[in-house]
Amino acid sequence: MNPFIKRLIDLGEISEEEQAAMLAACQPPVRVAAGEDLVQDGSQPGFSMAILSGIAFRYKGLDQGRRQIISFQVPGNGVDLYAYALRRLDHGVQALTACEVSHIPHSSLDQLISIYPRLALTLWRETIQDTSIMREQMVRIGQRPAFERTANLLCEMAHRLTGTELQLGEAFLFPIGQATLASALGMSPVHTNRILKQLRDANLAILSRQRLTILDLGGLRKAGHFDPSYLEPVRLNAGI
Amino acid sequence: MNPFIKRLIDLGEISEEEQAAMLAACQPPVRVAAGEDLVQDGSQPGFSMAILSGIAFRYKGLDQGRRQIISFQVPGNGVDLYAYALRRLDHGVQALTACEVSHIPHSSLDQLISIYPRLALTLWRETIQDTSIMREQMVRIGQRPAFERTANLLCEMAHRLTGTELQLGEAFLFPIGQATLASALGMSPVHTNRILKQLRDANLAILSRQRLTILDLGGLRKAGHFDPSYLEPVRLNAGI
DNA sequence: CGCACAATTGAAGCAGCTCAAAATAAGTGG
DNA sequence: CCACTTATTTTGAGCTGCTTCAATTGTGCG
Numbered sequence: 001m002n003p004f005i006k007r008l009i010d011l012g013e014i015s016e017e018e019q020a021a022m023l024a025a026c027q028p029p030v031r032v033a034a035g036e037d038l039v040q041d042g043s044q045p046g047f048s049m050a051i052l053s054g055i056a057f058r059y060k061g062l063d064q065g066r067r068q069i070i071s072f073q074v075p076g077n078g079v080d081l082y083a084y085a086l087r088r089l090d091h092g093v094q095a096l097t098a099c100e101v102s103h104i105p106h107s108s109l110d111q112l113i114s115i116y117p118r119l120a121l122t123l124w125r126e127t128i129q130d131t132s133i134m135r136e137q138m139v140r141i142g143q144r145p146a147f148e149r150t151a152n153l154l155c156e157m158a159h160r161l162t163g164t165e166l167q168l169g170e171a172f173l174f175p176i177g178q179a180t181l182a183s184a185l186g187m188s189p190v191h192t193n194r195i196l197k198q199l200r201d202a203n204l205a206i207l208s209r210q211r212l213t214i215l216d217l218g219g220l221r222k223a224g225h226f227d228p229s230y231l232e233p234v235r236l237n238a239g240i
Numbered sequence: 241m242n243p244f245i246k247r248l249i250d251l252g253e254i255s256e257e258e259q260a261a262m263l264a265a266c267q268p269p270v271r272v273a274a275g276e277d278l279v280q281d282g283s284q285p286g287f288s289m290a291i292l293s294g295i296a297f298r299y300k301g302l303d304q305g306r307r308q309i310i311s312f313q314v315p316g317n318g319v320d321l322y323a324y325a326l327r328r329l330d331h332g333v334q335a336l337t338a339c340e341v342s343h344i345p346h347s348s349l350d351q352l353i354s355i356y357p358r359l360a361l362t363l364w365r366e367t368i369q370d371t372s373i374m375r376e377q378m379v380r381i382g383q384r385p386a387f388e389r390t391a392n393l394l395c396e397m398a399h400r401l402t403g404t405e406l407q408l409g410e411a412f413l414f415p416i417g418q419a420t421l422a423s424a425l426g427m428s429p430v431h432t433n434r435i436l437k438q439l440r441d442a443n444l445a446i447l448s449r450q451r452l453t454i455l456d457l458g459g460l461r462k463a464g465h466f467d468p469s470y471l472e473p474v475r476l477n478a479g480i
Numbered sequence: 481c482g483c484a485c486a487a488t489t490g491a492a493g494c495a496g497c498t499c500a501a502a503a504t505a506a507g508t509g510g
Numbered sequence: 511c512c513a514c515t516t517a518t519t520t521t522g523a524g525c526t527g528c529t530t531c532a533a534t535t536g537t538g539c540g
Contacts, residue, residue, distance in 0.1 A: 060379045063465070068382040070375055085365045090372050090470045117354065124364065125325045132330050134374055135310055139300045142308040142381045142426030146528075178487065186382030188529055193488060208487085209537090225303070230330045386496070418519065431496055433520060448519090449505090 002026070003164070004050035004102065007076035011129070012122045021116060025108040026050060029100040034175070038079060038101060041092035047103040049079040053165060054099030055174070057184070060091045069184035071133050072096070072157065075164045078126045084109055097175055132230045141186040144225070149185055150195045151224030154205050158214050159228050168211070175210035199223075242266070243404070244290035244342065247316035251369070252362040261356060265348040266290060269340040274415070278319060278341060281332035287343040289319040293405060294339030295414070297424070300331045309424035311373050312336070312397065315404045322367045324349055337415055372470045381426040384465070389425055390435045391464030394445050398454050399468050408451070415450035439463075 061067040113120040140149050166173040182192040199205050204220045206213040279285050293315050301307040353360040380389050406413040422432040439445050444460045446453040
C-alpha cells in the first residue's frame with residue numbers, strides 16, 4: 001500500500017472513501033536522485049509532497065557552507081505539508097537516498113479538505129508529529145553531549161525506519177555520510193567520526209557502508225537516553 | 241484590541257464576523273504568576289491558549305534538572321494551538337513574566353472551524369510561524385558560536401516584542417534570568433554571563449534589571465547574523 | 481588500475497564547561 | 511527604613527570536549 005496513506009491511517013481513523021480521495025490527490029510518483037533538492041530553500045511551491053520511498057532531510061543553510069539539518073523524513077512522511085500555508089519556504093529539502101515522492105497540489109488539498117474536513121485534522125496531525133521530532137532534535141543538539149546525542153539520533157532513526165522498506169533485518173539502509181550526519185548533530189565531521197568509533201567499540205551500533213546496524217538496542221537506548229514516546233502515533237480519540 | 245485577534249488579522253484576512261466568533265471562543269483571561277506552568281509536560285489539556293499579555297516559554301526537561309527552552313511566546317501568540325490534535329503534551333509551558341492567557345476549548349475550536357474553515361487556515365498559519373521560529377532556534381543552537389548565538393536570539397526577541405505592551409521605547413521588558421536564558425541558548429549560565437558582558441562591552445545590548453536594551457541594533461544584527469525574514473507574517477494571498 | 485571522495489587518525493588549540501568564591505541585587509520581617 | 515536572608519550575577523582558575531588543520535588510509539567506481 002502507499003506508505004503515506006498507511007501513515008495517515010495510523011494517525012487517525014479515515015474511511016476508505018477518504019483514503020481513495022487522498023490517493024487521488026497524490027500525483028504520480030517522481031523519482032529524485034540522492035543529493036538532489038526536492039524543494040529549494042526560498043522557493044514558493046504550489047504543492048506539498050509525500051515520501052513514498054527513500055529518505056530525505058530538511059535543512060537550513062548559513063553562509064560559508066555550514067548548515068543545520070532540521071529533520072529526516074522517512075517513507076510515509078509528508079514533506080512540508082504546512083508549506084500549504086506558507087508563501088515562501090524558509091528551508092530546503094534534499095534527498096539523502098534516491099527518493100520517490102508524490103506531489104500533492106495545494107489546490108487539490110483545498111478541495112479535499114472542504115469535502116473531508118477530517119482529513120485536514122489527520123494531515124495536521126502528521127505535521128504535529130513532525131514538530132515533536134523537531135523538538136526532540138532541539139533537545140538533542142542543545143543539551144546532550146556528543147556520545148549521547150549521536151546514540152539518541154541513531155535510536156530515533158532505527159525506530160522510524162522500522163517497518164519500512166529500508167529495514168534489512170537487524171540493520172537499516174541509512175546511507176548517510178559522516179559530514180552530513182555531523183550537520184544533523186551540530187558537531188564537526190571529525191568528532192562525529194570519533195564518536196561513531198566509540199559506538200562501534202562499545203558494541204552498540206555500526207554505521208558504515210550505507211548501513212546502520214544496531215548491535216545492542218537496549219544499550220544504545222540507555223547511552224542515548226532515548227525514550228520513543230514522542231514518536232508514538234497520536235490518536236485523537238484513543239486512550240484517555 | 242485583543243492581541244491574539246490582532247495577530248490573526250496580521251496573518252490573514254479574516255472578516256469581522258470571524259473575529260467576533262474567535263473572540264467568543266476565547267474564555268475570560270486567566271492570570272498566571274511568573275514561574276508558574278501554563279500547562280504541564282505530559283498533561284492532556286482539552287484546550288489551547290492565547291497569550292494576551294506577558295511572555296511564556298515552552299521547554300522540554302531532561303533528567304538531572306537540565307532543560308531546553310524550545311521557544312518563547314509573546315503577546316498575541318497562540319500556545320500549543322496544535323495541542324488541538326495532540327493527545328498528550330510532550331513539553332511544558334511556563335510563564336516567564338506574569339501572564340494573562342485565554343483558554344480556547346478544543347470543542348469550541350471544532351465548532352468554529354466547521355463554521356469558518358478559513359479560520360482554521362489562519363490558526364494553522366500561526367502554528368507554522370511557530371515552527372519557523374523553532375527551526376531558527378535549531379540553527380542557532382546547532383551552528384552558531386556563543387556570541388553570535390546570543391546576539392541572534394536577542395535580535396529575535398527585540399523584533400518579536402516590538403509593538404507589544406512590553407516595548408518601552410528603546411528597551412523591552414524581558415525579565416529573564418541568566419540561568420533561564422542559558423537553557424534557551426543551550427549553554428552554561430556562567431558562559432552566558434560572560435557573553436552578555438561582551439555584548440555590553442561592545443555597546444550592542446544590555447540585559448539586566450528585567451530589561452533588554454538594544455544599544456546598536458545594526459551592530460547586534462550583524463553580530464548575530466540576524467535576518468528577520470522568517471518572522472515576517474506569512475500571507476497566503478498577498479504578494480505574487 | 482587509478483582517480484576521486486569518504487573515513488580515519490594525530491596533534492595542537494580553544495571555546496565553553498565545571499567548580500568555587502566574591503560581589504550585587506532582591507526579598508522579608510521587624 | 512534598616513538588618514538580615516536568599517537568590518542572582520559576576521569573576522577567577524583550571525580543565526575537557528570539541529574543533530581545526532593536516533596527513534594517511536580506505537572505498538567505490540569508471
